[in-house]
Amino acid sequence: MDDFLQFLTERQDQILTLLWEHGCISFLAVAAGFLTAVPLGILLTRTKKINRFLIGAVNILQTIPSLALLGFMIPLLGIGAVPAVAALFLYSLMPLLSNTYTGIREVDPALIEAARGMGMTSMQILWKVELPLALSVIMGGFRTATIYTISWATLAALIGGGGLGYLVFTGLAVANENMLIAGALATAMLAAIADFGLRKLQTACTPKGLRSKRAN
């Protein structure tokens, strides 16, 4: 234990730098995922024909082992942070896409019909009815995607992307337990903090009139 604490104090600067890198990689990937998947998910609810195909395709992406996906990125984008962010971005798509799609599809059809019958345009229905009601489900997807991405981002170190994975894999390679544990713990803490913050955000995004009924 003393060893571990000593390691932490000695390497404090390095750990903080890696933590920062880790956070940046994860955030960039999830933010790009959010900006892509949410509009795509909305689009999928409008066009019934391609949605099965597209969701299937994104599902297949999800089944590619993460190491293999990182490996694929090397010939395409080289090594470093860029291919790492690209791979993580692809992984973040699935939870975001499926939650956006489901969230909007689950809005009570009677509400949509009432909105149409009252003379709202499809854009007004989307912005004033569908999105507000689906927002908490979409934010749930955002939370899932963020946590996954933070844990997967450890792998970025393998292709020179930096982040806390550096401590984990170097620790493994040189049999330095303290280094390994420091990397793993920091990653877990980052994920836990992100989860806590995003849970708060998700609650804030749940419309007031629904809060008593929906808890997740």
Place this chain on the structure above:
Amino acid sequence: MISFHQVRKSIGDVEIIKGLDLHIREGELFVLIGPSGCGKTTTLKMINRLIEPDSGKIEINGEDISRINPVELRRNIGYVIQQIALFPHMTVGQNVALVPRLKKMDAARCEKRVDELLDMVGLDPRVYKNRYPAELSGGQQQRVGVIRAMAADPPIILMDEPFSALDPISREQLQDDFLHLQKHIRKTIVFVTHDMDEAIKLADRICILKDGEIVQLDTPERLLQCPVDEFVANFIGAKRLRRAQEKLASGSAFSGTAGKKTVTIPRWSISASERGGKHG
């Protein structure tokens, strides 16, 4: 006010509406009734173009509605549905003000209108305006549903089984209040129901549909006195027919028009009563 000219509609191979000709007068409460699948809801939804007819023409005040922008058309027609469908993320006030806001009425006028309407149905604006739909009872929710449809003061209101999801006591109460309200506002109301008691209680005229065709279109009094065939008699139900007959016999006639005319109830309607009768 609203006229249907040879309107037809099929879904797949099934013809739901078979050449409907109908004229709904201004200011009347017109009830469409019939067994499920008779096309009553389809007929209603064709008026605000939620469903488009395959052929034929529907006119409102002589204007062919297929030429009116559907969004524009719908903002001028109130719409109330069985599921009530208040938007759960908006307060009662926001729900009621929705169509006026869509029509760009200014906020202050909207506010006043909302208070006025809430008062009209006995919901104190100070208490209810800022509540969310989930905090209201079913009956209160549908009161809000009804005034939401009236908020922009449309000349026509469509109501699709608005009270049928409510418990019997609130239903009765809402019907009474609604009838009272209609006496003042005199809107043209097209009302779909499957409940004969409700139809008789509310309607100025009742249109009985069966398999996409009109079987009989009459005032409630006339309908009770002379159902045109066995289907209508069965649909009205022997008990109601007998009650109507007794009422006439004892001299306490229906609201004026029936007077003291002697009414003969066809024999088949009596036989229907002996079979136990069927209620709509």
